């Protein structure tokens with residue numbers, strides 16, 4: 001398993017996999033649309049006080065006051081370490097390509 005990643009590789013993984021798709025299709029967190037925002041069940045507090053932002057490709061929990069990028073989401077939801085989380089996202093990206 002590859003253990004070192006370039007900043008370019010990490011940038012692509014954070015930005016080229018839509019956070020909504022990651023949450024809904026791959027991590028399969030409960031999610032819904034409300035008031036024009038994609039909302040997901042926060043994996044930390046289990047509340048729907050969340051939204052995603054396509055422009056930054058970040059997910060936010062207003063209750064936890066935290067932003068999550070794609071790598072953060074995978075690490076938290078799958079209980080993976082950083083390297084494993086990055087490799088998980090690389091697999092998704094390769095399958096989308």
Ligand SMILES: [Zn+2]
Nearest residue numbers: 042045061064
């Ligand atoms: Zn939360």
